[in-house]
Amino acid sequence: MRQAFAVARKDLLIEIRARLLLVRVAPFALLVLVLFAVALDSEPLILRAAAGLVWLTMLFSVLLLVQRAYDVETEDDALEMLLTSTVEPTQLFFGKLLAAFVQLLVLSVLLVCGAVVLYGATVTAGHLVLLVTTVSCAAWGLASVGTLYGAVVANMNGRDSLLALLALPVLAPVLIGASRATEAAFGSQTIDTASGWAWVALLAVFALVFSAAGAAAFGALMEPEA
């Protein structure tokens, strides 16, 4: 995993320098939360929708992060340098996935805090483990699909809109599962904790499946066009 950690470290260092998460993605995500609060303008409705709004915002944010992760590889043909190196495609996939995962974790903490402040959502100590596990599994799933589909469109024209068109339908199970599990973690009356854990199990399976699929397919997807 030495090469995967090197790739992840490089991607995170670039993120720290470029500050995309801090300057563009996080303000965008928080603004979306605020706008939802203004648009719904009903406390019971907002509380009921809080978890879904958090994960819908995460879904849009992952597209921005993934686009950036591949832009840095293509803007000076660094991808060719990676392809003609000793790095294994699997290691490259997991490196990029790991970097996206860390950024999504940071973003999810911000968004959950935003939901607590803006929507009045509450997380009790008893539900904290459920929330942390939900966020971890969902972020890994989002990062897996984002990294995989980012590779599919990396060398295509109009890749920004293509990524959204391809990835968003695939990410629907994460949106549903993470929203329901987070609802349980927020202490909603409509779903109990046991059901929340069942949704977490689905998120974990989804993350595993797409991690494995990405690792297997990444080499072929990154193959340069003639």
Place this chain on the structure above:
Amino acid sequence: MQAVTTNDTAIRLTDAVVALGGFPALAGVDLSVGRGELVALRGANGTGKSTLLRLCAGLVPLSRGAARVFDLDLGDDRSAVRRHVGLLGHRNGLYADLTARENLEFTARLAGARDEDVEDALQRLKIDGRVASTRVRTLSAGQRRRTALASLVVRRAQLWLLDEPHAGLDAAGRVELDAILRDATDAGATVVYTTHESDRPGGEIPRTVTLAGGAVVTDKPSRRP
């Protein structure tokens, strides 16, 4: 004709054809390059020099003929050769938000090279000191080229494929680059590069292969002044 590859042969192309978008960028190239050899590819724009490099790097598929690099058949599996190749294209393959040193450290981590190799390469290409700690985005074109070349030095690839490596370098940089390429071949690496440069007076003239219309038209052996 059947391609014959010996252990002393790094590249063996036999009637190699590469079609890009239906156009034959290489139209039947016959070329053999020995291990540790330094070869300059010449030719006008669009004669297939860059495509030849990319074929040897396993980045474009062989349409017809035979191509072997280090005894690996590019017609069967063109990805296997890539781990042996250090490619420098028209662009530098650098990360603009990282410093020159960080770019090299990343290359070193992937290649399993040592920190000392990074420092040696930085000094060799004269991008040490303040320049090494400057983000690539703010470096001059020549400094970026030097950083990309330093990255190749750190990689210690068996086969160096360089597309106009002298471009963007000042006179001193070009002479230094020639010395680096010589050192690489002395250490056993094979170097193939494209150039529009005139031969420098007093220097050893490498084997020079000239392409026209996607095929080799002349092949002159290296000669000392």
